[in-house]
Amino acid sequence: MTVTHMPHSDAELGSLSGSPRRLRREAIIKQVLFGAAIFSVVVSFLIVYALLSEAWIFMRDIDWSTTWGQIGWFPRRGIYDVPTLLVATFWVTIVAMVVATPLGLGAAVYLAEYARPGVRKILKPILEILAGIPSVVLGFFALLWIAPNVVANLGGEGGRGSILAAGIGVGILTIPLIASISEDAMKAVPDALREASAGMGARKVTTVLRVVLPAAISGLAAAMIVAVSRAMGETMVVFMAGGAADAAIFTSSPYDGSLTMTAAMASLASGTDNVVGEGLTFQSLFFVGLLLFLITLALNMLANFFVRRIREQY
Amino acid sequence: MAIVTVGDVARKNAQTLQGAGRDVGGTIFRIAVAGTLYVSLLIIGVLIFDVLFDGWDQLSTRLGGFLSGTLRSRSIDDKLGVHQGLYGSFWIAAFVAIIAFPTGIAAAIYLEEYANQNRTTRFIELAIRNLSGVPSVVYGLLGLFLFVEKNTILGFIGLGWLVDLTGGPTPISAGLTLAILVLPIVIITSQEAIRAVPSGLKEGAYGVGATKSEMIRTQVLPYAAPGILTGTLLSMSRAIGEAAPLILIGAISGGLTANPSFVDVTALQDRFTALPILIVTWVSQRGRDEGFATAAAAAIVVLLVVVLLLNMTAILLRNRFEKKRG
Amino acid sequence: MENVVSEQQSKSPDTGTDTRRAEGPKVEGDVVFALSNVNVFYGAFRAVRDVNLQIHEQEITAFIGPSGCGKTTVLRCLNRMNDLIAIARVEGDLRYHGMDLYANGVDAVEVRRRIGMVFQKPNPFPKSIYDNVAYGPRITGMVKKKKGGDLDDIVENALRKAAIWDEAKDRLDSSALGMSGGQQQRLCIARAIATNPDVLLMDEPCSALDPIATAHIEDLMQQIKSEYSIVIVTHNMQQAARVSDRTAFFSVEVNPDSDTRTGVLVEYDHTDRIFSNPADPRTESYVTGRFG
Numbered sequence: 001m002t003v004t005h006m007p008h009s010d011a012e013l014g015s016l017s018g019s020p021r022r023l024r025r026e027a028i029i030k031q032v033l034f035g036a037a038i039f040s041v042v043v044s045f046l047i048v049y050a051l052l053s054e055a056w057i058f059m060r061d062i063d064w065s066t067t068w069g070q071i072g073w074f075p076r077r078g079i080y081d082v083p084t085l086l087v088a089t090f091w092v093t094i095v096a097m098v099v100a101t102p103l104g105l106g107a108a109v110y111l112a113e114y115a116r117p118g119v120r121k122i123l124k125p126i127l128e129i130l131a132g133i134p135s136v137v138l139g140f141f142a143l144l145w146i147a148p149n150v151v152a153n154l155g156g157e158g159g160r161g162s163i164l165a166a167g168i169g170v171g172i173l174t175i176p177l178i179a180s181i182s183e184d185a186m187k188a189v190p191d192a193l194r195e196a197s198a199g200m201g202a203r204k205v206t207t208v209l210r211v212v213l214p215a216a217i218s219g220l221a222a223a224m225i226v227a228v229s230r231a232m233g234e235t236m237v238v239f240m241a242g243g244a245a246d247a248a249i250f251t252s253s254p255y256d257g258s259l260t261m262t263a264a265m266a267s268l269a270s271g272t273d274n275v276v277g278e279g280l281t282f283q284s285l286f287f288v289g290l291l292l293f294l295i296t297l298a299l300n301m302l303a304n305f306f307v308r309r310i311r312e313q314y
Numbered sequence: 315m316a317i318v319t320v321g322d323v324a325r326k327n328a329q330t331l332q333g334a335g336r337d338v339g340g341t342i343f344r345i346a347v348a349g350t351l352y353v354s355l356l357i358i359g360v361l362i363f364d365v366l367f368d369g370w371d372q373l374s375t376r377l378g379g380f381l382s383g384t385l386r387s388r389s390i391d392d393k394l395g396v397h398q399g400l401y402g403s404f405w406i407a408a409f410v411a412i413i414a415f416p417t418g419i420a421a422a423i424y425l426e427e428y429a430n431q432n433r434t435t436r437f438i439e440l441a442i443r444n445l446s447g448v449p450s451v452v453y454g455l456l457g458l459f460l461f462v463e464k465n466t467i468l469g470f471i472g473l474g475w476l477v478d479l480t481g482g483p484t485p486i487s488a489g490l491t492l493a494i495l496v497l498p499i500v501i502i503t504s505q506e507a508i509r510a511v512p513s514g515l516k517e518g519a520y521g522v523g524a525t526k527s528e529m530i531r532t533q534v535l536p537y538a539a540p541g542i543l544t545g546t547l548l549s550m551s552r553a554i555g556e557a558a559p560l561i562l563i564g565a566i567s568g569g570l571t572a573n574p575s576f577v578d579v580t581a582l583q584d585r586f587t588a589l590p591i592l593i594v595t596w597v598s599q600r601g602r603d604e605g606f607a608t609a610a611a612a613a614i615v616v617l618l619v620v621v622l623l624l625n626m627t628a629i630l631l632r633n634r635f636e637k638k639r640g
Numbered sequence: 641m642e643n644v645v646s647e648q649q650s651k652s653p654d655t656g657t658d659t660r661r662a663e664g665p666k667v668e669g670d671v672v673f674a675l676s677n678v679n680v681f682y683g684a685f686r687a688v689r690d691v692n693l694q695i696h697e698q699e700i701t702a703f704i705g706p707s708g709c710g711k712t713t714v715l716r717c718l719n720r721m722n723d724l725i726a727i728a729r730v731e732g733d734l735r736y737h738g739m740d741l742y743a744n745g746v747d748a749v750e751v752r753r754r755i756g757m758v759f760q761k762p763n764p765f766p767k768s769i770y771d772n773v774a775y776g777p778r779i780t781g782m783v784k785k786k787k788g789g790d791l792d793d794i795v796e797n798a799l800r801k802a803a804i805w806d807e808a809k810d811r812l813d814s815s816a817l818g819m820s821g822g823q824q825q826r827l828c829i830a831r832a833i834a835t836n837p838d839v840l841l842m843d844e845p846c847s848a849l850d851p852i853a854t855a856h857i858e859d860l861m862q863q864i865k866s867e868y869s870i871v872i873v874t875h876n877m878q879q880a881a882r883v884s885d886r887t888a889f890f891s892v893e894v895n896p897d898s899d900t901r902t903g904v905l906v907e908y909d910h911t912d913r914i915f916s917n918p919a920d921p922r923t924e925s926y927v928t929g930r931f932g
Contacts, residue, residue, distance in 0.1 A: 016739055016754075018747025022525060029527045030428055036420035037429070037438050040501065043494055044441040047452065049467055050459035106350025114344055115351075123351060125629045130358050132548065132625040134555025136590040137614050140597055141361045144368070144607060172361075175354050205340035226447070233449025235558035236590070240597055262451050262558070269454070269562045270594075285562075289455045293448065300447035430726055514763035518828070520724065522776035522835050523753030532779065533765065 051293055054286030062280055072249035073259055075268055075281050084250040085288065088163055088242070088258035089232055095167025095254060096174055096231040101224065103171075104178025108223075111179070112186035113208050124183075131176035139240030142169030147241065156255040161243035163254040166263075169237040174227045181226060185219020185310060186212055218313070222306035229299035233292065235262035239270075261292045365618070369611030380612055384573050385587070385595075389605025396613050398570050401581070402485050402588035403554050403620075409489025410496055410553045415546050417493075418500025422542075425501070426508040427530055446498035454562025457491030462563050481583035483564030488586060491559050496549035503545025507538035540635040547628035551621045557590035565591040589617045670697045670737075672839055672869045673718055678732035680713050680722065687713050688903040691732070693888055700861060700870045702880035702911065705890030705926070710903020711873045714890070715841050717741075718871065719755035720748040753780050756832035756868075760844040762824035764816035764831075769808050772816045772827055773798050776835035794834055801867075802830035803860045822853025826860065833868065840864075842872040846879065858883050877927060880911065887914040889923045 062080070070081035107127065111120055147165040152158030156165075189212050197207040213220070243257020246267050251258050259267060268285050366373075372380050376392075383395020421442075429435040459465055462482050464474040480486040511534050519529040535542075557565075566585050574581035587595075596610035673695040680688040688710035695701045695718075703711035713722070720741065722728040734741045741751060756776075764772050773795045777783050783791045795812070799805040804826040808819075816827055825845055832840055842861075846854040861870055861883050874880050880887050888908040892901045907914065907923045918924045 016736070016741070016746045016750050018750035022749070023747060026525050026527055030424075033420045033424035033428060036417045037424040039417060040421065040445055040497065041438055041441045043456075043497070044445055046460065046467070047445075047448065047456050050456050050465075051452070053465075053467075054459070103350045103354050106347040107354055110347040110351045114347060121633075123355070125626075125633060126355060127351075128629050129622060129625045130355075132551050132555070132621055133358070133361075134557070134590055134617060134621055136555070136557045136593045137361070137365070137618060140593060140610055140614055141364060143597065145360070145364045172354075172357055175357075179351075179354070203337055203340050205337070205343045208343075229447060233451065235449070235451040236594065239558075239561075240594060262449065265451050265455075266558055266561050269458075269564070285458075286455055289452050293452050296447060296449055297444060300444060303447075304443060512763075514759065514761055515765060517721065517724075517757075517759055518763040518765060518831070519775070519779075520721065520752060521719070521757035521759065522779070522832060523749055523756075524775075524779050525749045528779045532775070537766065 047293070051286050051290040054283050055290040058280050058283035058287040061283075070250070072247060073264055074247040075264070075284050076246065078279060080280075080284055080287075081250055082291075084248055085259060085261045085264050087250070087252055088238075088248070088263075089260040091163045091254040091258075092167040092170055092234075092238055092242075092260050093228055093231045095164060096171035096234075097224070097228060099168050099171025100174040100178050100227060100231075104175045104223070104227070105182055105220070107175070107179040108182035108186060109208060109213075112183045113204075113212065127176050127179060131180065133173070135173060135234060135236040136240070138169040138173050139166075139237045141172075142166055142237055142241035151255075160257065161241040162257050163238075163242060163251075165243070166238040166241040166260075167254065169241055170231050170234045173234060173237065174231055177230060178223045178227045181223035182216070182220050185216040185223065188219065188310060189215045215313075216310070218306045218310040222303040222310070225299050225303040225306065229296045229303070232260075232299075233262060233296050235266050238263040239266040261288050264288055265292075362618070365611045365614045367611075369608055369613075369615050371608045372612035373615060380609075381616070382573075385570050385592070389596075389599075389603045389609055394609060396589060396592055396616055397573050398587050399589040399592040399613065400616075401574050401576060401578075402488065402565070402586045402591070404576055405485040405582060405586075406489045406492050406588060407550055407554055409486070410493045410550055411546075413490065413493040414497050414500050414549065414553075418497050418546075418549075419504050419542060421497075421501045422504035422508055423530060423534070426505055427526065427534065442498050442501050446502060449558075450495060450556055451558040451562060453491055453495040454559030456494065457487055457559055457563040461487035461490055483566075483585060485582050485584075485586040487563050488560050488565065488588065491563055492553040492556055495556065495559060496553050499549040499552065500545055503548065504538070504542045507541025507545065508534055510541065511537045540631055544628040544632040547624050547631075551624035551628070554624070555590060555617065555621050557588070557594055560588055560591055561594070589613060589620075593617065671695070672697050672737065673871075674733075674735040674738075675714075676733045678714070678717065678730065678734055680710065680717060681729040681731070682725070683727045685900055686902050689893070691905045693905060693908045695869065695871060696886070697869050698866055699885040700865050700872060700883050702884035702887045703871065703873045703890060704875070704877055704880045704887060705903070705906075706892060707875065708901050708903065709890035709892045711888075711890045712843055713903065714905075715843055715871060715873050718839070718841055719752045719757055721752070721757065723748045753835060754837055755839045755841060756835060756837035758825070758828050758832050758840065758842045758845045761848050762821055762828050764819070764824050764827050766815065766817055768813045769799075769816050769819070769827060770795055770812040773830050773834045775831060780835055782835065798830040798834035799827075801833055801860075801864055802826045803856065803863070804830060820853070822849050822856055825849060825853070825857060829857070829860065833864065837868065839869045839871065842870060844873050844875060847875065854879070877915075881915050884911045887911045889914060889918075889920075889926060891922055891926070 066078060067080045067082050069083070070079050072079070073081050073084045111124055115123065142165045143161050146168050147156075147161060148158035150168060151162060151165045154164065156162055193211050193215055194207055197211040198204075202210070238260045239262070242259060242263050244259045244263070244267075248257070248259040248264075265285055265288055268281065379392060380395045381400070382397050383393045384398055386394040388394075425435065425439065429438075460473060460476055461480040462477065464477050466472045466474075480490065515533045515537060516529055519533045524532065564585075565587050570585065570587060572581065572584070593610050593613045596606040596613065600607040600610065671694045675694070676692050678688065678691040679686060691714055703715060705711050716722045717730050717734060718736075718741075722730060730742055736751070736755070740746070765775060767775070774791055777791060777794050783789075783794065796805060796809075799808050804823060807823060808827070816824065819827060825848070829840075829845075846857050849857070858879065861872070864870075872880075872884065886909065889906045890903050891906045893904055894901050907918060907920045909919070914923060915927050918927060
């Protein structure tokens with residue numbers, strides 16, 4: 001046999017260790033990328049640290065009797081009635097969910113189960129684009145359109161902001177969120193289940209209500225929880241349309257104006273004297289922030305749990 | 315025993331196949347769910363019509379002046395406009411692009427291509443997921459703590475130099491804060507895009523002796539580019555629309571007199587405002603001067619044009635590539 | 641396939657297969673790969689057990705066997721593609737020209753630059769035909785220039801060797817994704833040989849192709865084997881018989897206690913022996929089509 005070609009000399013085959021320069025370059029790249037990834041952990045730590053360190057001063061120095069059972073939230077006068085904020089937050093969330101749940105869920109059912117591909121291809125991107133409407137826009141709309149046109153017809157006052165107007169605004173903001181997570185959950189239900197149901201002679205509506213929705217329940221639960229978390233954390237709509245400025249008197253009626261946790265923070269920080277006030281005003285910001293952070297963190301972890309469950313199922 | 319002919323059976327079946335009347339419940343349900351979607355879209359339609367209608371006075375008569383004007387104390391003022399807001403928003407966007415995009419994409423590359431499935435990786439992923447759910451106002455507190463107030467963490471890591479760098483409540487602080495805020499969005503969307511790169515391409519590159527970084531540069535990034543771009547555009551739009559964190563770090567609503575040009579870097583260490591802040595400001599001032607409602611609506615139209623264009627580009631881009639790649 | 645079994649095989653199936661070689665008519669090439677007691681694990685699961693074989697220079701070596709027998713797994717050990725699977729672990733001695741492929745300090749990237757690979761599914765990059773072939777030379781730093789000069793020669797040379805120059809020369813700048821499956825696979829071969837490797841590993845390169853495209857690739861393998869040692873995994877016995885000089889037959893052992901399947905090398909010999917006079921009854925029943 002004749003050797004026509006010697007592909008490599010022995011010297012070329014010498015070592016398989018690779019050029020040290022290349023190995024070093026690869027190692028450096030990996031370290032840099034790792035640094036970028038670990039940055040999120042650093043940010044998480046900094047958030048927790050910032051909240052805890054300032055909130056700790058508040059909790060250490062505050063006269064706790066000023067945080068409960070007072071007439072309202074008057075941070076610049078040293079009155080920090082937490083229930084005022086909690087009740088307002090509760091109402092905004094409830095109203096938002098009452099608005100967003102049927103609309104978001106219905107839209108998701110329509111997109112996932114009924115809409116023809118052509119229709120879906122147009123409507124879904126529109127809904128997604130609208131998910132990007134900034135909350136200040138909804139704040140304006142809630143105050144200047146929803147209040148006079150909707151709240152006034154529901155027995156409230158149309159000329160000013162209220163918890164009800166803000167809640168409706170927050171609800172509109174949450175519709176695309178619920179729709180998109182719910183639709184994903186329904187799309188994840190295998191077609192085999194739909195076919196099995198249809199194969200037994202079930203009508204479409206029966207299949208959707210009895211088979212698809214129950215099968216997607218984990219995802220739908222996640223959608224609701226994420227929406228609640230988002231509604232509680234929404235700031236600008238409530239700040240602009242919640243009907244209270246620097247302070248709020250305790251109220252249990254959604255027709256009144258009040259401050260949610262987020263709106264209280266924004267109003268404390270806004271104005272000409274940026275977060276300068278009596279004594280613990282600055283720290284009270286972080287105290288409320290910590291409360292909000294813990295509540296939304298718990299909700300998000302719960303939602304993640306449900307999302308993981310639907311992934312395991314299908 | 316009755317004899318049933320084949321014809322009888324067929325005739326009977328034909329009758330039952332017509333069903334027991336029309337499916338009334340089903341039709342109502344169908345219309346109801348379609349209705350919810352159209353109602354949602356209608357609400358948005360009303361919203362857009364409302365701001366256009368309210369802002370029309372400013373937009374139709376003096377659009378140029380409105381874009382180049384500044385904060386004024388009266389709404390009837392030839393120099394009233396959003397220039398300072400555009401300036402702040404422009405620099406916020408620039409910081410997001412310079413800081414959040416590279417960091418987020420790098421983190422996504424690490425998590426998808428380098429990380430082993432170990433506790434560190436799971437911890438990082440958990441941190442990112444949780445950060446993506448933190449309310450924006452809390453990021454404002456972080457910005458306040460890091461970039462505006464001089465603080466020391468754990469008693470020995472001084473952060474005063476950060477404040478010297480940012481100059482306190484300035485566009486730099488705003489940009490850094492919002493870059494941190496959108497980072498999880500950039501990471502998560504980039505991860506999804508990178509995960510979709512076919513393994514055949516990666517193997518092909520490795521098969522001819524590409525190193526990992528060469529494989530990523532030549533295969534993963536080009537293939538994932540449309541998806542990554544979609545994510546970055548969406549996060550950019552989010553950053554431009556955010557107001558709450560800016561209020562917390564001290565964006566201001568008045569007292570700005572200068573009208574800096576977009577390349578004026580010296581103004582980066584001055585007090586600032588941004589487009590969404592102008593809207594909030596003018597809405598709050600309409601009580602004493604009704605004309606500010608018009609100014610706010612006009613500013614909303616400007617903001618919506620920017621934000622919705624970004625979103626639309628992102629979503630059309632994604633849909634196009636999804637279709638192309640089947 | 642003609643198959644003569646003349647005598648009772650007394651050899652136990654697991655004893656070394658190398659004892660029976662060197663009877664063939666061919667001159668032995670140098671040993672490229674020497675595997676002794678190679679085991680591959682995925683986590684705790686042993687995918688391949690105790691493989692011993694030697695692969696020779698300037699020959700085509702075929703790995704055949706039923707699916708799940710570990711033939712692809714072994715192939716991917718040869719250029720350390722298994723490194724890409726986090727849980728994969730290779731034990732045993734695996735030498736390439738006498739050098740331990742899995743020694744500390746051996747760089748998998750360096751290994752793959754010497755040992756090229758062609759995959760089951762044609763996987764051209766979404767770039768032009770030219771850029772596909774130029775990809776390897778560019779990243780390995782064989783050429784400095786972006787385009788033209790030496791690189792043009794390398795690209796043309798590789799496309800010629802891969803027998804696709806005539807079809808590709810007029811559309812070097814158009815996308816590789818516009819080619820037919822068979823053309824894409826030959827382009828992938830061109831891409832692999834553009835870096836001038838020592839060995840070509842081919843993982844079922846024809847399984848996604850039609851018979852005409854398959855014949856093209858087989859001809860091509862014959863033409864280039866004088867320059868490159870070729871190891872090919874195939875589930876097509878006729879293909880192994882047609883193209884290869886030596887054949888390794890792998891089979892599957894079911895582990896009764898864990899219900900897992902482990903691949904074993906049953907027999908390794910000159911191809912004509914494997915197909916005409918196999919030593920092991922399992923090989924015989926496989927090549928005669930009674931099993932697998």
